Amino acid sequence: MSGARANESGFNPLLMAAMVIVGVVAFIALWALVALGPQLSSGNDGGGHSLSKAAPGFAGLVDLLERSGAHVELRRHVGPGAASGDEPLLILTPTHQTKPNEIEELLNQRGRRALVVLPKWQTVTMPGQAKKPGWVGQGFPVTPDGALLPESQFGKVRIRAPQARAQTVPASVAGRPFAAYLPDNAQTVDGDGIIPLIAGANGGAVLAMAKERDFYVLADPDLIDNFAFASRDRARAAAMLIDAIGEDADTDSVAFDLTLNGFGGGRSLLRFAFVPPFIGITLCLIAAGLLALWQAWVRFGPALKPARAIPISKEALIANSADLVRQARRELDGADAYVANQRLAIARRLHAPAGLDPEATDAWIDRRLKRGSDLFSAIARRLPFARNRHEFLEGAQALHDIRKELLRDG
Incomplete structure:
Protein backbone atom coordinates (compact mmCIF):
# COMPACT_ATOMS: atom_id res chain seq x y z
CA MET A 1 0.00 0.00 0.00
CA SER A 2 2.80 2.41 0.88
CA GLY A 3 4.50 1.76 -2.47
CA ALA A 4 1.26 2.45 -4.38
CA ARG A 5 0.76 5.72 -2.50
CA ALA A 6 4.32 6.79 -3.25
CA ASN A 7 3.81 6.16 -6.97
CA GLU A 8 0.55 8.13 -6.96
CA SER A 9 2.03 11.16 -5.22
CA GLY A 10 5.48 11.16 -6.85
CA PHE A 11 6.67 12.20 -10.31
CA ASN A 12 6.33 9.87 -13.26
CA PRO A 13 9.83 9.55 -14.76
CA LEU A 14 8.52 8.75 -18.26
CA LEU A 15 6.19 11.74 -18.25
CA MET A 16 8.93 14.07 -17.02
CA ALA A 17 11.35 12.74 -19.67
CA ALA A 18 8.75 13.27 -22.42
CA MET A 19 8.14 16.85 -21.24
CA VAL A 20 11.87 17.62 -21.24
CA ILE A 21 12.39 16.14 -24.72
CA VAL A 22 9.41 18.01 -26.18
CA GLY A 23 10.62 21.24 -24.57
CA VAL A 24 14.16 20.86 -25.93
CA VAL A 25 12.95 20.03 -29.45
CA ALA A 26 10.48 22.93 -29.41
CA PHE A 27 13.18 25.33 -28.17
CA ILE A 28 15.63 24.32 -30.91
CA ALA A 29 12.91 24.43 -33.58
CA LEU A 30 11.82 27.90 -32.44
CA SER A 268 23.59 37.12 -37.27
CA LEU A 269 25.16 34.64 -34.89
CA LEU A 270 21.80 32.93 -34.58
CA ARG A 271 21.67 32.18 -38.32
CA PHE A 272 25.33 31.14 -38.41
CA ALA A 273 24.53 28.49 -35.78
CA PHE A 274 22.26 26.66 -38.23
CA VAL A 275 24.27 26.90 -41.47
CA PRO A 276 27.63 25.41 -42.49
CA PRO A 277 30.30 25.40 -41.23
CA PHE A 278 29.01 26.21 -37.74
CA ILE A 279 26.13 23.71 -37.87
CA GLY A 280 28.67 21.07 -36.72
CA ILE A 281 29.32 22.99 -33.50
CA THR A 282 25.59 23.36 -32.95
CA LEU A 283 25.04 19.63 -33.37
CA CYS A 284 27.86 18.90 -30.92
CA LEU A 285 26.27 21.22 -28.34
CA ILE A 286 22.89 19.55 -28.85
CA ALA A 287 24.50 16.11 -28.41
CA ALA A 288 26.24 17.28 -25.22
CA GLY A 289 22.92 18.55 -23.90
CA LEU A 290 21.23 15.23 -24.68
CA LEU A 291 24.02 13.36 -22.87
CA ALA A 292 23.54 15.62 -19.85
CA LEU A 293 19.80 14.88 -19.92
CA TRP A 294 20.54 11.16 -20.17
CA GLN A 295 22.80 11.38 -17.12
CA ALA A 296 20.07 13.17 -15.21
CA TRP A 297 17.54 10.55 -16.35
CA VAL A 298 19.69 7.65 -15.11
CA ARG A 299 20.01 9.34 -11.72
CA PHE A 300 16.36 10.39 -11.60
CA GLY A 301 15.26 11.56 -8.17
CA PRO A 302 17.17 13.01 -5.21
CA ALA A 303 20.79 12.14 -4.71
CA LEU A 304 21.38 9.14 -2.47
CA LYS A 305 22.92 9.93 0.91
CA PRO A 306 25.78 7.70 2.06
CA ALA A 307 24.56 5.01 4.47
CA ARG A 308 25.95 4.55 7.98
CA ALA A 309 28.85 2.14 8.32
CA ILE A 310 26.96 0.37 11.15
CA PRO A 311 23.13 0.65 10.81
CA ILE A 312 21.07 1.17 14.00
CA SER A 313 18.41 -1.59 14.43
CA LYS A 314 17.86 -5.16 15.60
CA GLU A 315 18.02 -6.31 12.00
CA ALA A 316 21.37 -4.62 11.62
CA LEU A 317 22.60 -6.33 14.78
CA ILE A 318 21.46 -9.70 13.47
CA ALA A 319 22.98 -9.04 10.05
CA ASN A 320 26.30 -7.99 11.58
CA SER A 321 26.36 -11.07 13.83
CA ALA A 322 25.57 -13.36 10.89
CA ASP A 323 28.31 -11.68 8.88
CA LEU A 324 30.83 -12.29 11.66
CA VAL A 325 29.80 -15.97 11.89
CA ARG A 326 30.11 -16.31 8.08
CA GLN A 327 33.53 -14.70 8.02
CA ALA A 328 34.69 -16.98 10.83
CA ARG A 329 33.27 -20.05 8.99
CA ARG A 330 31.44 -21.14 12.18
CA GLU A 331 27.94 -21.58 10.72
CA LEU A 332 27.73 -25.29 11.62
CA ASP A 333 28.45 -24.55 15.29
CA GLY A 334 25.06 -22.91 15.65
CA ALA A 335 23.03 -26.03 14.81
CA ASP A 336 22.23 -26.99 18.46
CA ALA A 337 21.22 -23.42 19.28
CA TYR A 338 18.99 -23.18 16.19
CA VAL A 339 17.21 -26.46 17.04
CA ALA A 340 16.66 -25.32 20.63
CA ASN A 341 15.31 -21.96 19.45
CA GLN A 342 12.79 -23.59 17.09
CA ARG A 343 11.73 -26.13 19.75
CA LEU A 344 11.17 -23.42 22.36
CA ALA A 345 9.21 -21.18 19.97
CA ILE A 346 6.84 -24.00 18.93
CA ALA A 347 6.34 -25.23 22.50
CA ARG A 348 5.48 -21.76 23.79
CA ARG A 349 3.05 -20.89 21.03
CA LEU A 350 1.24 -24.29 21.23
CA HIS A 351 1.27 -24.31 25.08
CA ALA A 352 3.22 -27.52 25.59
CA PRO A 353 3.05 -29.08 29.10
CA ALA A 354 5.61 -27.69 31.48
CA GLY A 355 8.52 -29.79 32.70
CA LEU A 356 9.13 -31.75 29.46
CA ASP A 357 12.72 -32.48 28.53
CA PRO A 358 13.94 -31.87 24.93
CA GLU A 359 13.20 -35.42 23.74
CA ALA A 360 9.71 -35.37 25.23
CA THR A 361 9.06 -31.96 23.72
CA ASP A 362 10.15 -33.23 20.29
CA ALA A 363 7.80 -36.22 20.61
CA TRP A 364 4.96 -33.86 21.67
CA ILE A 365 5.59 -31.74 18.55
CA ASP A 366 5.69 -34.83 16.31
CA ARG A 367 2.16 -35.82 17.39
CA ARG A 368 0.82 -32.55 15.98
CA LEU A 369 2.30 -33.00 12.51
CA LYS A 370 0.45 -34.46 9.57
CA ARG A 371 1.00 -38.10 8.76
CA GLY A 372 3.67 -38.73 6.18
CA SER A 373 5.57 -35.48 6.87
CA ASP A 374 9.09 -35.33 8.26
CA LEU A 375 9.26 -35.59 12.04
CA PHE A 376 10.59 -32.71 14.05
CA SER A 377 12.57 -35.05 16.30
CA ALA A 378 14.33 -36.73 13.36
CA ILE A 379 15.41 -33.41 11.86
CA ALA A 380 16.49 -32.10 15.27
CA ARG A 381 18.77 -35.14 15.81
CA ARG A 382 20.19 -34.96 12.26
CA LEU A 383 20.90 -31.20 12.03
CA PRO A 384 23.82 -31.03 14.57
CA PHE A 385 25.68 -33.66 12.48
CA ALA A 386 25.53 -31.66 9.22
CA ARG A 387 28.80 -31.98 7.32
CA ASN A 388 28.59 -28.79 5.21
CA ARG A 389 26.61 -25.63 4.68
CA HIS A 390 24.27 -27.27 2.18
CA GLU A 391 23.13 -29.96 4.60
CA PHE A 392 22.86 -27.39 7.38
CA LEU A 393 20.67 -25.06 5.30
CA GLU A 394 18.51 -27.97 4.14
CA GLY A 395 17.80 -29.08 7.73
CA ALA A 396 17.27 -25.54 9.00
CA GLN A 397 14.79 -24.89 6.21
CA ALA A 398 12.90 -28.09 7.09
CA LEU A 399 12.59 -26.99 10.76
CA HIS A 400 11.45 -23.56 9.60
CA ASP A 401 8.76 -25.15 7.39
CA ILE A 402 7.47 -27.20 10.35
CA ARG A 403 7.27 -24.04 12.44
CA LYS A 404 5.30 -22.27 9.67
CA GLU A 405 2.89 -25.20 9.35
CA LEU A 406 2.18 -25.40 13.11
CA LEU A 407 2.18 -21.72 14.00
CA ARG A 408 0.77 -20.34 10.73
CA ASP A 409 3.30 -17.49 10.60
CA GLY A 410 5.91 -16.36 8.11
Whole structure:
Protein backbone atom coordinates (compact mmCIF):
# COMPACT_ATOMS: atom_id res chain seq x y z
CA MET A 1 0.00 0.00 0.00
CA SER A 2 2.80 2.41 0.88
CA GLY A 3 4.50 1.76 -2.47
CA ALA A 4 1.26 2.45 -4.38
CA ARG A 5 0.76 5.72 -2.50
CA ALA A 6 4.32 6.79 -3.25
CA ASN A 7 3.81 6.16 -6.97
CA GLU A 8 0.55 8.13 -6.96
CA SER A 9 2.03 11.16 -5.22
CA GLY A 10 5.48 11.16 -6.85
CA PHE A 11 6.67 12.20 -10.31
CA ASN A 12 6.33 9.87 -13.26
CA PRO A 13 9.83 9.55 -14.76
CA LEU A 14 8.52 8.75 -18.26
CA LEU A 15 6.19 11.74 -18.25
CA MET A 16 8.93 14.07 -17.02
CA ALA A 17 11.35 12.74 -19.67
CA ALA A 18 8.75 13.27 -22.42
CA MET A 19 8.14 16.85 -21.24
CA VAL A 20 11.87 17.62 -21.24
CA ILE A 21 12.39 16.14 -24.72
CA VAL A 22 9.41 18.01 -26.18
CA GLY A 23 10.62 21.24 -24.57
CA VAL A 24 14.16 20.86 -25.93
CA VAL A 25 12.95 20.03 -29.45
CA ALA A 26 10.48 22.93 -29.41
CA PHE A 27 13.18 25.33 -28.17
CA ILE A 28 15.63 24.32 -30.91
CA ALA A 29 12.91 24.43 -33.58
CA LEU A 30 11.82 27.90 -32.44
CA TRP A 31 15.29 29.40 -32.74
CA ALA A 32 15.90 27.59 -36.03
CA LEU A 33 12.72 29.10 -37.48
CA VAL A 34 13.66 32.53 -36.14
CA ALA A 35 17.07 32.26 -37.80
CA LEU A 36 16.04 30.59 -41.06
CA GLY A 37 12.44 31.78 -41.35
CA PRO A 38 13.09 34.39 -44.06
CA GLN A 39 14.94 31.82 -46.17
CA LEU A 40 12.17 29.22 -45.76
CA SER A 41 9.28 31.58 -46.49
CA SER A 42 7.33 31.09 -49.72
CA GLY A 43 7.21 34.89 -50.14
CA ASN A 44 3.75 34.97 -51.72
CA ASP A 45 2.68 37.98 -49.67
CA GLY A 46 1.51 40.40 -52.33
CA GLY A 47 4.74 42.42 -52.38
CA GLY A 48 6.79 43.67 -55.32
CA HIS A 49 9.46 40.96 -55.52
CA SER A 50 10.24 37.84 -57.51
CA LEU A 51 8.40 35.46 -55.17
CA SER A 52 5.11 37.36 -55.26
CA LYS A 53 2.26 36.25 -57.52
CA ALA A 54 0.32 39.46 -56.96
CA ALA A 55 0.09 42.21 -59.60
CA PRO A 56 3.20 44.14 -58.41
CA GLY A 57 5.28 40.97 -58.08
CA PHE A 58 7.65 39.37 -60.60
CA ALA A 59 6.86 35.65 -60.27
CA GLY A 60 5.45 35.62 -63.80
CA LEU A 61 8.69 36.93 -65.28
CA VAL A 62 10.70 34.36 -63.32
CA ASP A 63 8.50 31.55 -64.60
CA LEU A 64 8.68 32.79 -68.19
CA LEU A 65 12.48 33.07 -68.12
CA GLU A 66 12.82 29.59 -66.65
CA ARG A 67 10.49 28.12 -69.26
CA SER A 68 12.51 29.78 -72.02
CA GLY A 69 15.66 27.98 -70.83
CA ALA A 70 17.41 30.89 -69.12
CA HIS A 71 19.41 30.31 -65.95
CA VAL A 72 17.45 32.10 -63.18
CA GLU A 73 18.60 32.38 -59.57
CA LEU A 74 16.68 33.70 -56.55
CA ARG A 75 19.24 35.10 -54.15
CA ARG A 76 18.52 35.22 -50.44
CA HIS A 77 22.02 36.39 -49.49
CA VAL A 78 24.40 39.25 -50.15
CA GLY A 79 27.44 38.30 -52.17
CA PRO A 80 28.39 36.29 -55.26
CA GLY A 81 26.07 33.53 -56.34
CA ALA A 82 26.67 29.81 -56.14
CA ALA A 83 26.78 29.40 -59.91
CA SER A 84 30.16 29.27 -61.57
CA GLY A 85 31.16 31.54 -64.44
CA ASP A 86 30.46 35.22 -64.99
CA GLU A 87 28.30 37.19 -62.58
CA PRO A 88 24.67 37.21 -63.81
CA LEU A 89 22.50 40.26 -64.29
CA LEU A 90 21.32 41.04 -60.76
CA ILE A 91 17.77 42.43 -60.68
CA LEU A 92 17.07 44.51 -57.57
CA THR A 93 13.45 45.17 -56.57
CA PRO A 94 13.67 47.66 -53.68
CA THR A 95 10.66 48.93 -51.76
CA HIS A 96 9.75 52.48 -50.78
CA GLN A 97 11.34 51.79 -47.38
CA THR A 98 14.67 50.55 -48.78
CA LYS A 99 17.69 52.66 -47.82
CA PRO A 100 20.18 53.81 -50.50
CA ASN A 101 23.13 52.26 -48.63
CA GLU A 102 21.48 48.84 -48.87
CA ILE A 103 21.34 49.14 -52.66
CA GLU A 104 24.87 50.52 -52.74
CA GLU A 105 26.17 47.53 -50.78
CA LEU A 106 24.75 45.15 -53.37
CA LEU A 107 26.13 47.17 -56.28
CA ASN A 108 29.66 47.70 -54.95
CA GLN A 109 30.90 44.22 -55.70
CA ARG A 110 33.49 43.60 -58.34
CA GLY A 111 32.24 42.52 -61.74
CA ARG A 112 28.58 43.09 -60.84
CA ARG A 113 25.99 44.04 -63.46
CA ALA A 114 22.62 45.04 -62.11
CA LEU A 115 19.16 46.29 -63.01
CA VAL A 116 17.36 48.35 -60.37
CA VAL A 117 13.57 48.20 -60.76
CA LEU A 118 12.12 51.19 -58.92
CA PRO A 119 9.03 50.64 -56.74
CA LYS A 120 5.71 52.12 -57.72
CA TRP A 121 2.82 50.52 -55.84
CA GLN A 122 1.75 50.70 -52.23
CA THR A 123 -0.57 47.74 -51.77
CA VAL A 124 -3.19 46.89 -49.18
CA THR A 125 -4.46 43.37 -48.53
CA MET A 126 -7.93 43.30 -47.01
CA PRO A 127 -8.51 40.16 -44.89
CA GLY A 128 -11.08 37.89 -46.45
CA GLN A 129 -11.36 39.91 -49.68
CA ALA A 130 -8.43 38.50 -51.67
CA LYS A 131 -9.58 36.11 -54.39
CA LYS A 132 -6.47 33.95 -54.04
CA PRO A 133 -3.74 33.63 -51.40
CA GLY A 134 -1.05 36.26 -51.94
CA TRP A 135 -3.20 38.59 -54.04
CA VAL A 136 -3.66 42.23 -53.04
CA GLY A 137 -6.92 44.04 -52.56
CA GLN A 138 -6.02 47.62 -53.50
CA GLY A 139 -2.95 49.39 -54.85
CA PHE A 140 -1.96 53.06 -54.94
CA PRO A 141 0.83 54.44 -57.14
CA VAL A 142 3.42 56.31 -55.07
CA THR A 143 6.44 57.85 -56.77
CA PRO A 144 9.62 57.04 -54.83
CA ASP A 145 12.16 59.62 -53.78
CA GLY A 146 15.10 60.17 -56.10
CA ALA A 147 17.45 59.60 -53.15
CA LEU A 148 16.55 55.92 -53.32
CA LEU A 149 19.20 55.45 -55.99
CA PRO A 150 22.76 55.77 -54.59
CA GLU A 151 24.32 59.03 -55.75
CA SER A 152 27.74 57.38 -55.96
CA GLN A 153 26.48 55.10 -58.74
CA PHE A 154 23.81 57.12 -60.59
CA GLY A 155 24.48 60.71 -59.58
CA LYS A 156 21.59 62.95 -58.60
CA VAL A 157 18.43 61.70 -60.22
CA ARG A 158 14.80 62.78 -60.28
CA ILE A 159 11.90 60.36 -60.46
CA ARG A 160 8.59 61.62 -61.86
CA ALA A 161 5.24 60.23 -62.98
CA PRO A 162 3.99 62.72 -65.59
CA GLN A 163 0.43 62.57 -66.87
CA ALA A 164 0.36 60.39 -69.97
CA ARG A 165 -1.88 57.80 -71.53
CA ALA A 166 -0.83 54.19 -72.02
CA GLN A 167 0.99 53.78 -75.29
CA THR A 168 3.52 51.70 -77.19
CA VAL A 169 6.89 53.28 -77.91
CA PRO A 170 9.70 51.93 -80.08
CA ALA A 171 12.82 50.82 -78.19
CA SER A 172 16.25 49.58 -79.08
CA VAL A 173 18.68 48.12 -76.52
CA ALA A 174 21.95 46.45 -77.52
CA GLY A 175 20.99 46.92 -81.16
CA ARG A 176 17.81 44.92 -80.69
CA PRO A 177 14.60 46.77 -81.66
CA PHE A 178 11.33 45.91 -79.92
CA ALA A 179 8.14 47.57 -78.74
CA ALA A 180 7.87 48.79 -75.13
CA TYR A 181 4.36 49.04 -73.64
CA LEU A 182 4.14 52.03 -71.30
CA PRO A 183 1.25 52.09 -68.78
CA ASP A 184 -0.75 55.16 -67.79
CA ASN A 185 1.34 57.83 -66.07
CA ALA A 186 4.50 55.80 -66.47
CA GLN A 187 7.30 56.66 -64.04
CA THR A 188 10.42 58.18 -65.56
CA VAL A 189 13.89 59.02 -64.31
CA ASP A 190 16.33 61.66 -65.42
CA GLY A 191 19.69 62.98 -64.23
CA ASP A 192 23.22 63.89 -65.27
CA GLY A 193 24.74 60.55 -64.23
CA ILE A 194 22.54 58.30 -66.39
CA ILE A 195 22.06 57.62 -70.09
CA PRO A 196 18.46 57.23 -71.37
CA LEU A 197 17.80 53.98 -73.25
CA ILE A 198 14.00 54.06 -73.56
CA ALA A 199 12.41 57.48 -73.50
CA GLY A 200 9.25 58.23 -71.58
CA ALA A 201 6.08 59.79 -72.95
CA ASN A 202 6.64 63.32 -71.61
CA GLY A 203 10.38 63.49 -71.06
CA GLY A 204 12.72 61.49 -68.92
CA ALA A 205 13.58 57.85 -69.45
CA VAL A 206 11.72 54.67 -68.58
CA LEU A 207 14.96 52.69 -68.91
CA ALA A 208 18.34 54.30 -68.25
CA MET A 209 21.93 53.24 -67.71
CA ALA A 210 24.64 54.59 -65.42
CA LYS A 211 27.50 56.30 -67.24
CA GLU A 212 30.30 54.65 -65.30
CA ARG A 213 29.26 51.00 -64.90
CA ASP A 214 26.79 48.41 -66.22
CA PHE A 215 24.02 49.50 -63.89
CA TYR A 216 20.52 49.92 -65.32
CA VAL A 217 17.42 51.60 -63.92
CA LEU A 218 13.88 50.60 -64.90
CA ALA A 219 11.75 53.49 -63.68
CA ASP A 220 8.35 51.80 -64.05
CA PRO A 221 8.00 48.17 -62.84
CA ASP A 222 4.76 47.69 -64.79
CA LEU A 223 6.84 46.94 -67.89
CA ILE A 224 7.95 43.56 -66.45
CA ASP A 225 5.86 42.77 -63.33
CA ASN A 226 2.87 40.42 -63.15
CA PHE A 227 0.60 43.29 -64.18
CA ALA A 228 2.38 43.30 -67.55
CA PHE A 229 1.46 39.64 -68.04
CA ALA A 230 -2.18 40.54 -68.48
CA SER A 231 -1.61 40.24 -72.23
CA ARG A 232 0.58 38.06 -74.39
CA ASP A 233 2.20 41.00 -76.21
CA ARG A 234 3.19 42.79 -73.00
CA ALA A 235 4.58 39.57 -71.54
CA ARG A 236 6.66 39.02 -74.69
CA ALA A 237 7.89 42.62 -74.48
CA ALA A 238 8.90 42.13 -70.84
CA ALA A 239 10.95 39.04 -71.70
CA MET A 240 12.58 40.81 -74.65
CA LEU A 241 13.44 43.80 -72.46
CA ILE A 242 15.24 41.64 -69.89
CA ASP A 243 16.96 39.67 -72.64
CA ALA A 244 18.13 42.89 -74.33
CA ILE A 245 19.49 44.32 -71.06
CA GLY A 246 21.31 41.04 -70.40
CA GLU A 247 22.83 41.14 -73.88
CA ASP A 248 23.89 44.75 -73.42
CA ALA A 249 25.50 43.82 -70.08
CA ASP A 250 27.19 40.81 -71.72
CA THR A 251 25.67 38.17 -69.45
CA ASP A 252 23.42 35.20 -70.21
CA SER A 253 21.92 34.53 -66.75
CA VAL A 254 19.64 36.40 -64.37
CA ALA A 255 19.56 36.61 -60.57
CA PHE A 256 16.69 38.19 -58.61
CA ASP A 257 17.66 39.70 -55.28
CA LEU A 258 15.38 39.00 -52.30
CA THR A 259 17.39 40.55 -49.48
CA LEU A 260 15.94 44.03 -50.06
CA ASN A 261 12.45 42.55 -49.60
CA GLY A 262 13.19 40.88 -46.27
CA PHE A 263 13.73 37.31 -47.48
CA GLY A 264 17.48 37.12 -47.10
CA GLY A 265 19.62 35.50 -44.46
CA GLY A 266 20.89 38.28 -42.23
CA ARG A 267 24.36 38.30 -40.80
CA SER A 268 23.59 37.12 -37.27
CA LEU A 269 25.16 34.64 -34.89
CA LEU A 270 21.80 32.93 -34.58
CA ARG A 271 21.67 32.18 -38.32
CA PHE A 272 25.33 31.14 -38.41
CA ALA A 273 24.53 28.49 -35.78
CA PHE A 274 22.26 26.66 -38.23
CA VAL A 275 24.27 26.90 -41.47
CA PRO A 276 27.63 25.41 -42.49
CA PRO A 277 30.30 25.40 -41.23
CA PHE A 278 29.01 26.21 -37.74
CA ILE A 279 26.13 23.71 -37.87
CA GLY A 280 28.67 21.07 -36.72
CA ILE A 281 29.32 22.99 -33.50
CA THR A 282 25.59 23.36 -32.95
CA LEU A 283 25.04 19.63 -33.37
CA CYS A 284 27.86 18.90 -30.92
CA LEU A 285 26.27 21.22 -28.34
CA ILE A 286 22.89 19.55 -28.85
CA ALA A 287 24.50 16.11 -28.41
CA ALA A 288 26.24 17.28 -25.22
CA GLY A 289 22.92 18.55 -23.90
CA LEU A 290 21.23 15.23 -24.68
CA LEU A 291 24.02 13.36 -22.87
CA ALA A 292 23.54 15.62 -19.85
CA LEU A 293 19.80 14.88 -19.92
CA TRP A 294 20.54 11.16 -20.17
CA GLN A 295 22.80 11.38 -17.12
CA ALA A 296 20.07 13.17 -15.21
CA TRP A 297 17.54 10.55 -16.35
CA VAL A 298 19.69 7.65 -15.11
CA ARG A 299 20.01 9.34 -11.72
CA PHE A 300 16.36 10.39 -11.60
CA GLY A 301 15.26 11.56 -8.17
CA PRO A 302 17.17 13.01 -5.21
CA ALA A 303 20.79 12.14 -4.71
CA LEU A 304 21.38 9.14 -2.47
CA LYS A 305 22.92 9.93 0.91
CA PRO A 306 25.78 7.70 2.06
CA ALA A 307 24.56 5.01 4.47
CA ARG A 308 25.95 4.55 7.98
CA ALA A 309 28.85 2.14 8.32
CA ILE A 310 26.96 0.37 11.15
CA PRO A 311 23.13 0.65 10.81
CA ILE A 312 21.07 1.17 14.00
CA SER A 313 18.41 -1.59 14.43
CA LYS A 314 17.86 -5.16 15.60
CA GLU A 315 18.02 -6.31 12.00
CA ALA A 316 21.37 -4.62 11.62
CA LEU A 317 22.60 -6.33 14.78
CA ILE A 318 21.46 -9.70 13.47
CA ALA A 319 22.98 -9.04 10.05
CA ASN A 320 26.30 -7.99 11.58
CA SER A 321 26.36 -11.07 13.83
CA ALA A 322 25.57 -13.36 10.89
CA ASP A 323 28.31 -11.68 8.88
CA LEU A 324 30.83 -12.29 11.66
CA VAL A 325 29.80 -15.97 11.89
CA ARG A 326 30.11 -16.31 8.08
CA GLN A 327 33.53 -14.70 8.02
CA ALA A 328 34.69 -16.98 10.83
CA ARG A 329 33.27 -20.05 8.99
CA ARG A 330 31.44 -21.14 12.18
CA GLU A 331 27.94 -21.58 10.72
CA LEU A 332 27.73 -25.29 11.62
CA ASP A 333 28.45 -24.55 15.29
CA GLY A 334 25.06 -22.91 15.65
CA ALA A 335 23.03 -26.03 14.81
CA ASP A 336 22.23 -26.99 18.46
CA ALA A 337 21.22 -23.42 19.28
CA TYR A 338 18.99 -23.18 16.19
CA VAL A 339 17.21 -26.46 17.04
CA ALA A 340 16.66 -25.32 20.63
CA ASN A 341 15.31 -21.96 19.45
CA GLN A 342 12.79 -23.59 17.09
CA ARG A 343 11.73 -26.13 19.75
CA LEU A 344 11.17 -23.42 22.36
CA ALA A 345 9.21 -21.18 19.97
CA ILE A 346 6.84 -24.00 18.93
CA ALA A 347 6.34 -25.23 22.50
CA ARG A 348 5.48 -21.76 23.79
CA ARG A 349 3.05 -20.89 21.03
CA LEU A 350 1.24 -24.29 21.23
CA HIS A 351 1.27 -24.31 25.08
CA ALA A 352 3.22 -27.52 25.59
CA PRO A 353 3.05 -29.08 29.10
CA ALA A 354 5.61 -27.69 31.48
CA GLY A 355 8.52 -29.79 32.70
CA LEU A 356 9.13 -31.75 29.46
CA ASP A 357 12.72 -32.48 28.53
CA PRO A 358 13.94 -31.87 24.93
CA GLU A 359 13.20 -35.42 23.74
CA ALA A 360 9.71 -35.37 25.23
CA THR A 361 9.06 -31.96 23.72
CA ASP A 362 10.15 -33.23 20.29
CA ALA A 363 7.80 -36.22 20.61
CA TRP A 364 4.96 -33.86 21.67
CA ILE A 365 5.59 -31.74 18.55
CA ASP A 366 5.69 -34.83 16.31
CA ARG A 367 2.16 -35.82 17.39
CA ARG A 368 0.82 -32.55 15.98
CA LEU A 369 2.30 -33.00 12.51
CA LYS A 370 0.45 -34.46 9.57
CA ARG A 371 1.00 -38.10 8.76
CA GLY A 372 3.67 -38.73 6.18
CA SER A 373 5.57 -35.48 6.87
CA ASP A 374 9.09 -35.33 8.26
CA LEU A 375 9.26 -35.59 12.04
CA PHE A 376 10.59 -32.71 14.05
CA SER A 377 12.57 -35.05 16.30
CA ALA A 378 14.33 -36.73 13.36
CA ILE A 379 15.41 -33.41 11.86
CA ALA A 380 16.49 -32.10 15.27
CA ARG A 381 18.77 -35.14 15.81
CA ARG A 382 20.19 -34.96 12.26
CA LEU A 383 20.90 -31.20 12.03
CA PRO A 384 23.82 -31.03 14.57
CA PHE A 385 25.68 -33.66 12.48
CA ALA A 386 25.53 -31.66 9.22
CA ARG A 387 28.80 -31.98 7.32
CA ASN A 388 28.59 -28.79 5.21
CA ARG A 389 26.61 -25.63 4.68
CA HIS A 390 24.27 -27.27 2.18
CA GLU A 391 23.13 -29.96 4.60
CA PHE A 392 22.86 -27.39 7.38
CA LEU A 393 20.67 -25.06 5.30
CA GLU A 394 18.51 -27.97 4.14
CA GLY A 395 17.80 -29.08 7.73
CA ALA A 396 17.27 -25.54 9.00
CA GLN A 397 14.79 -24.89 6.21
CA ALA A 398 12.90 -28.09 7.09
CA LEU A 399 12.59 -26.99 10.76
CA HIS A 400 11.45 -23.56 9.60
CA ASP A 401 8.76 -25.15 7.39
CA ILE A 402 7.47 -27.20 10.35
CA ARG A 403 7.27 -24.04 12.44
CA LYS A 404 5.30 -22.27 9.67
CA GLU A 405 2.89 -25.20 9.35
CA LEU A 406 2.18 -25.40 13.11
CA LEU A 407 2.18 -21.72 14.00
CA ARG A 408 0.77 -20.34 10.73
CA ASP A 409 3.30 -17.49 10.60
CA GLY A 410 5.91 -16.36 8.11
